[in-house]
Amino acid sequence: MPGQPSTDPLVPHAFIASLPNILTGVRLVLVPVFLVLLFVGDGHETFWRIVAFAVFSVAVITDRFDGALARSYGVVSEFGALADPIADKALIGSALIGLSMLGDLPWWITGVILLREIGITILRFMVLRHGVIPASRGGKLKTLVQAVAIGLFVLPLHNWPGIWLTVAWVIMWAAVVLTIVTGADYVVSAIRNSRGRSAGN
Template sequence: MADPQAPVSTRVLTVPNVLSALRLVGVPVFLWAIVTEHDALALVLLMASGLTDYLDGKIARAYGLESRLGQLLDPVADRLYIASTLVGLAWRDILPWWVVVVLFAREAFMAVVVLVAQRHGWVGLPVHFAGKAATFNLLYAFPLLLLADGDSTLARIAEPVGWGFAWWGIVLYWLSGVLYAMQLRRLLAHDRAVAA
């Protein structure tokens, strides 16, 4: 298990941070596009978000550019894209509202885990592969489900593939939340053992 307080850079102006910031700037534009049914723009923004999410992490790890700001910006951008997409797709009746509730419930669960971690002096917990895989699946599911809104052949192909990614994303999203809680529990037990 990685140390949640492992040293990272305090640099602000790095390529990964710029990519994360661009993703954040794109969120309101994306939400406007999806609600007003400018689907081509919404799809381009979603695909760009998925690509930059992949690239910022890969570049940060490959070139030693991991930073405190990046650790904050990346998950915030992920969550804002997921939240805005969920609301937009549910608003348009492309996605059932129960999916929104299930994924927002996971966010509430994680908020509690993060608060407990912060109360014990941890700024954050190391990112799990399951969490990144969940985000990857959801960011692929959403544009496919948006493409599935229609009667074309492309829509009929996109729908089952989109729902496949969505189900994997939902399961992995919750699995990663449970893994974070277990990780926090181990850290708390370790601290109690050291204190004793």
């Protein structure tokens, strides 16, 4: 009857199937919002840096949720496998560039991380015809550590006890190491996958 909720079991399933992609889209929308907040005033106003951190955290949380939903309900798609890491890189990349522009993070760290992320994204498209290579556990850990490290640098650490800045640097160094190691691992996996598909043809 009109006005009655649908009892069709396909309706909630269809919504759940599209939810991971919706969350990915939300994360992309939050990127410019985060950047605007990061640069409010002189870029070092305590209140706005905390607000920027909150938006950054929400964006990171959507990444945790969309991946978990996709795996739990078996709705992993090629679009999600490609769009999700692109959304991650847009968020992480914009945050790194913003922090370097503000003088809070050395440009060489931003360069190393972005070079790896852009290179792997290009490689994903190059090997697409051989099938999508999903993110490894190491890659997921790398993304998490990067997010934590960047989140700490987004916070107004200059107004807090020095121990927090030390913690932020320790985690950032761990992120740089994981970035390099997982990047090399992905290249090796892509080469093996490409050779394996070629041998099977």
